[in-house]
Amino acid sequence: xxxxxxxxxxxxxxxxxxxxxxxxxxxxxxxREVLFFPSRPCCIEALLAEAAEPGAPARPCPCPLPSGDxxxxxxxxxxxxxxxxxxxxxxxxxxxxxxxxxxxxxxxGVRVRLVTDAQYMGLHGSQIGRLRHAGIQVRHDQxxxxxxxxxxxxxxxxxxxxxxxxxTQAIQSNRENVLVVEDAEYVxxxxxxxxxxxxxxxxxxxxxx
Amino acid sequence: xxxxxxxxxxxxxxxxxxxxxxxxxxxxxxxREVLFFPSRPCCIEALLAEAAEPGAPARPCPCPLPSGDxxxxxxxxxxxxxxxxxxxxxxxxxxxxxxxxxxxxxxxGVRVRLVTDAQYMGLHGSQIGRLRHAGIQVRHDQxxxxxxxxxxxxxxxxxxxxxxxxxTQAIQSNRENVLVVEDAEYVxxxxxxxxxxxxxxxxxxxxxx
Numbered sequence: 001x002x003x004x005x006x007x008x009x010x011x012x013x014x015x016x017x018x019x020x021x022x023x024x025x026x027x028x029x030x031x032r033e034v035l036f037f038p039s040r041p042c043c044i045e046a047l048l049a050e051a052a053e054p055g056a057p058a059r060p061c062p063c064p065l066p067s068g069d070x071x072x073x074x075x076x077x078x079x080x081x082x083x084x085x086x087x088x089x090x091x092x093x094x095x096x097x098x099x100x101x102x103x104x105x106x107x108x109g110v111r112v113r114l115v116t117d118a119q120y121m122g123l124h125g126s127q128i129g130r131l132r133h134a135g136i137q138v139r140h141d142q143x144x145x146x147x148x149x150x151x152x153x154x155x156x157x158x159x160x161x162x163x164x165x166x167x168t169q170a171i172q173s174n175r176e177n178v179l180v181v182e183d184a185e186y187v188x189x190x191x192x193x194x195x196x197x198x199x200x201x202x203x204x205x206x207x208x209x
Numbered sequence: 210x211x212x213x214x215x216x217x218x219x220x221x222x223x224x225x226x227x228x229x230x231x232x233x234x235x236x237x238x239x240x241r242e243v244l245f246f247p248s249r250p251c252c253i254e255a256l257l258a259e260a261a262e263p264g265a266p267a268r269p270c271p272c273p274l275p276s277g278d279x280x281x282x283x284x285x286x287x288x289x290x291x292x293x294x295x296x297x298x299x300x301x302x303x304x305x306x307x308x309x310x311x312x313x314x315x316x317x318g319v320r321v322r323l324v325t326d327a328q329y330m331g332l333h334g335s336q337i338g339r340l341r342h343a344g345i346q347v348r349h350d351q352x353x354x355x356x357x358x359x360x361x362x363x364x365x366x367x368x369x370x371x372x373x374x375x376x377t378q379a380i381q382s383n384r385e386n387v388l389v390v391e392d393a394e395y396v397x398x399x400x401x402x403x404x405x406x407x408x409x410x411x412x413x414x415x416x417x418x
Contacts, residue, residue, distance in 0.1 A: 032394065032395075034395060034398040034399070036398075036402055038354065091372070141384070143382070144382065145247065145378070145381075145382030145383045145384070146379075146382070146383045146384070147383070147384045148372050148373075148379065148383040148384055148385050149372050149384055149385065149386055150372050151372075151386065161371070161372075161386065161388070162370070162371075162372075163300070163357050163358050163359050163360075163370075163371075163372065164357075169354070170355075170357065172354075173352075173353065173354030173355070174354045174355045174356070174357040175350070175354070175355070175356045175357055175358055175402075175406065176357050176358065177358055177360065177370065177399070177402070179370070179388070179395070185241065186241075186243060186388070189243040189245075190243070190386070193245055193384075193386070197384065
């Protein structure tokens with residue numbers, strides 16, 4: 001009996017060690033993900049609730065949408081993983097769900113900066129005004145050319161970039177791609193581009209003709 | 210004198226060996242490049258001429274543009290490196306310079322396939338008609354949503370993707386990004402997406418309402 005008990009304990013310890021090793025390997029392995037859209041419609045209320053109040057008991061959402069694993073839910077998860085900073089460089093931002101995720105991060109103390117296009121920020125449904133009202137720093141171009149990037153950088157560590165504008169139309173109806181990469185070289189190139197644009201679009205530099 | 214001659218020969222042999230090793234390392238290292246736009250205006254005639262007739266004596270172009278190293282010239286170089294296939298998945302294609310590069314590859318025997326957006330292919334300045342006339346296979350969506358990808362795959366080996374539509378406006382006036390990656394995992398994901406779309410947009414599947 002003692003031998004059996006020792007065997008069970010040993011097996012349990014071995015299983016724990018393997019689980020810990022797998023978890024460590026998962027944590028250490030840099031993210032490399034490709035998301036294709038259109039995304040199946042899905043409910044992200046549970047994701048937002050968990051991010052707003054980690055560990056709080058889940059309240060079922062009354063909406064009829066499934067809350068499964070979709071391109072949109074994966075994108076939201078990546079954004080909500082931000083702990084310190086979120087730099088957004090977005091041509092068009094009108095998706096209310098993504099705006100709620102960004103506001104939530106801002107409320108949680110994440111430093112959010114947003115660069116956008118002057119001609120698109122005022123269009124119907126744009127979330128830029130709402131984000132500014134919430135206290136998020138927004139800068140925009142002053143050119144006739146478009147600020148056409150569509151990328152985000154999470155914690156100066158993870159780059160999210162592709163063809164996807166942050167609009168409900170794009171998410172639900174278009175063929176689109178998004179790359180999620182934790183790669184120091186790519187992140188640095190995009191972070192440098194963000195800082196260049198952030199400085200160039202500083203309102204102190206506006207010219208009034 | 211014999212000793213000096215042997216020394217010189219040895220040094221020359223060593224230099225050659227180092228040069229060959231560096232060249233081999235350069236060839237073996239997968240491409241990882243980030244291009245940011247707008248690109249300085251530049252002349253790509255020399256690049257196109259060299260690709261059309263490798264080794265032919267260079268004829269200076271009479272245009273006043275510099276032919277330096279720009280984001281556009283780098284993009285063209287990557288495209289012109291195609292030897293077997295070029296798969297294009299482009300929302301909007303109106304840049305004449307890029308259309309000439311694609312036509313040149315087609316004439317050289319590279320298998321070019323192009324997927325585009327039905328609503329944008331007929332706009333003023335679109336190069337799609339010209340490419341079809343040249344004999345290049347083109348397919349387009351039949352949906353109200355956009356085929357909004359902007360990627361190319363060279364020789365099923367190199368992925369070129371980003372925010373850039375292939376228009377002169379985007380190249381010369383917009384803030385845009387393009388990633389060039391030789392990475393089997395990313396290439397496979399995009400190649401699979403291309404094949405899915407290529408089949409879905411097969412004219413045999415069109416529905417007429």
